[in-house]
Amino acid sequence: MQQAHKEDWTKYEETIEQFIQVIAKNMNLYGVTPSIGRLYGVLYFSEDPMTLDDMREALEMSKTSMSTGVRALSDMKMVEPSFKKGIRKDLYKSEEDWYKSFTSLFGSRWRHHTETNIEEADEAIQELLELKEETADDNLKEKINHDIERLEYAQNYYRWLMKFIHVVESGEIFQYVPKVEQQKKK
Template sequence: MPETNSKEWTKYEETIEQFIQVIAKNMSLYGVTPSIGRLYGVLYFSEQPMTLDDMRSALEMSKTSMSTGVRALSDMKMVEPSFKKGVRKDLYKSEEDWYKSFTSLFGSRWRHHTETNIEEADETIQELLKLKDEAEDEALREKIDQDISRLEYAQNYYRWLMQFIHVVESGKIFEYVPKIDQKKSKE
């Protein structure tokens, strides 16, 4: 086994830690806290699946925080349980397929928000139609018509977005924007 406290290993560990920090910072794009992003980074670079205790000692965080972080990452399909014969504690490893993680996370998050926006637009249109029926002020009636038109435009956008979300979730996105082959990218 190589001497792991050499300058080379120290430089290596610093380099990996820098990248883990970048992952942690950029995970905010997915609605993930930096600490959970760091957890994912540590799992990603781990050679072996890790227990909560392993993660806690690697990150110097509480076991409760680790458990919460693993659950959040698992819900996003970025971490999955693992099994190793003879190990009784729960083991976890990172999902190696970032494309799969992205499509799952993107789809679920955007679908939820888009469906909510569609419902809100529908309810707002219905309320505006009631107000218009009761309004005597012609300027208000015209303003309501303009706003309903804007809301209908928004609904059409959200319907288009739902189609896009389906393209991502179904994996058809890769027909338009292919995954980059690991072997070909090195050539």
């Protein structure tokens, strides 16, 4: 390979690696470790599906770490199994549609936490109502009433948030905030 071409390829690899590092660093927004973020970045820029051995070699990590990472990414719908005739090992490729990955991941994570918060608010209200019935302290009763109003406000917010989560999960969000379509480069 000519020296100029070799330098071009080196610059290309450095640029891609730099972007993969950014992906890895920002994956904590999705509750993902940087190493799993790097795995996603490598899969995303790979021309072909990869085996766990391919990933281990590319990232110099253990096969167990790769397996755990692929499972986590698969659960988040960011990686999917792939098949190639004549290859017996499991192959994986990244989900190319980041919008789909985001809506799936956002929905599942936020739904879980929001449902938990609704349940906790329900339990707190029930416990406060029971305490209000049992106590003779008028100041405490007043404080309980005030805090139940706060908890009911929180519940209303969480119910609104569940509607928003549905809008994201269903894809309706794209009616309000359209996807940016990819322009083909020459």
